[in-house]
Amino acid sequence: MLNEKLPGTPMSSEEFEKAITIEDHPALEYAWDDGVAIGRYLKELKNGRIVARTCSGCDRIMIPPRMFCELCWRPTDEWHFVKDTGVVNTFAVTRVNWDASRRGPNEPPLMPAVIEIDGASKGMGILHLLGDVDPKKVKIGMKVKAVWKPEKERTGAITDIKYFKPY
């Protein structure tokens, strides 16, 4: 049986805000390797194309591309271009930023989505954003197409696609 009075001392917000906080900005910068598979993926995004990898073991066309198949546990086989269109598998309409701060009243909500890319195997999706659409009109199953940054602004990053919009 648990005692009705357990240890643990709650602090009020006021008490807590009096806390001495230590702001720590360690000079940690990371140079992440993009890897063999994602390196090529990013290079092709710069070219305005989406590239996948095929595995002849499970017959999947995989996006994001990978050099080994996690299901068959074998090397993947070939590069394969897929379309820049897809289907919304699921989506959200969010008012929170990455650090849980709220978006301002004049900032539109972000609409992250899992998008199943056309030409890849059924169910192979990526995380991206939706745009150019009223949040109330977004539906699971909606067909969407990539909106690319202008060619000279692309840097070889996932953000070379600005967002996906219905078409």
Next chain:
Amino acid sequence: MGYNKVACVGAGITRFVRRAKETGRELAWEAAKMALDSAGMTLKDIDCVVMGTAPDAFDGVHMKGEYLADGSGGFCKPYMRHFVGGGTGVFAPIHGWQHVASGKFDTCLVVCEEKMSSTFPHPQGAFITIFDHTTEQALGPTLIWIFALEMNRYMQRWGLSERDVAKVSVQNKANAIDHPAAQLGQKITVEDVLNSEVLAWPVKRLDISPASDGAAAIILTNEHKARQVTDKPVWVSGVGWCLETAYWATRDLYYPVYVEKAAKMAYDMAGIREPDKEIHVAEPYDPFDYKMLHHMEGLLLCKRGEAAKLVADGVTARTGRLPCCPSGGALGVGNPIAATGLMKIIELFLQLRGEAGKRQIPGDPRVGVAQAWGDLMQVGTVVVMNR
């Protein structure tokens, strides 16, 4: 079987609060000491210590396991810390089970601690680095986003409304009123949930468990030692765990296959063939209200897509046929990540001993299951306990 029987013989827990004055070490000490006292044991009786605690980034203390070793009684003993995100709190007793079941140790003290209040402005910020650094972080994701994506997919797949899901939050927060550790025990209505701040539609503020500080601890022993210290051992009769691929967007989120695999592993070991009939009490992980439903299905406690109906029909209430989260769960008791899972194990321990006080479910329960979940929508950890 090729391993020793393992019993839980004692438990301790602190209050779960948004901000505790106590340090993580002090919280760990309070829970660990209470667990030892409850079994009439001292640290001298403990052969090894397992520590479960989630990301170092919460505390800003690198090598947090080492930092917490003193509070958890782990110094100068075989001591191991592990971390599988939100799944940690149910993996900790599995880890302890391994130590004792193998025959290497007679006793193991399992301690789980979390202090989330140290991170400013909010512990959510610590999660950005779990996403793929090249293909996902650039989009500015938060865990709340992917919960919202999963919840939307789950609701759409089974034709559920936000109202159907909100009933879980109402049930669990009300259950927590009777838990002495609880942070958010309260009577709320479905309307309260629906009208609470939209964070990432369909997720609203009252769909989510709070950030918390707290600690919990249990004592595991072999059968011989258990018979010496208690006449009411609760056996760890099944353990299971499973990790899915980190390519979370390439698997359909509406069903947690990895939870099912972990559950089947635990049920096979416990000799359970029909979990929906043989389990008397369940503590599925409920960091969000839809997650309890999702996990009831993964735990094979009902058919896929039917969990919401069980909640609506009162089947999951304490007085129902299959009580789920009688403790009040993460939604009500609070969610100090690693400590939450162990809180669920402690709830089974108390319920199966008939010592849950105002929370006691009727009908002499003998078999329970607890589960936690975490990492990148990825890990399932499951423990079955028997009286």
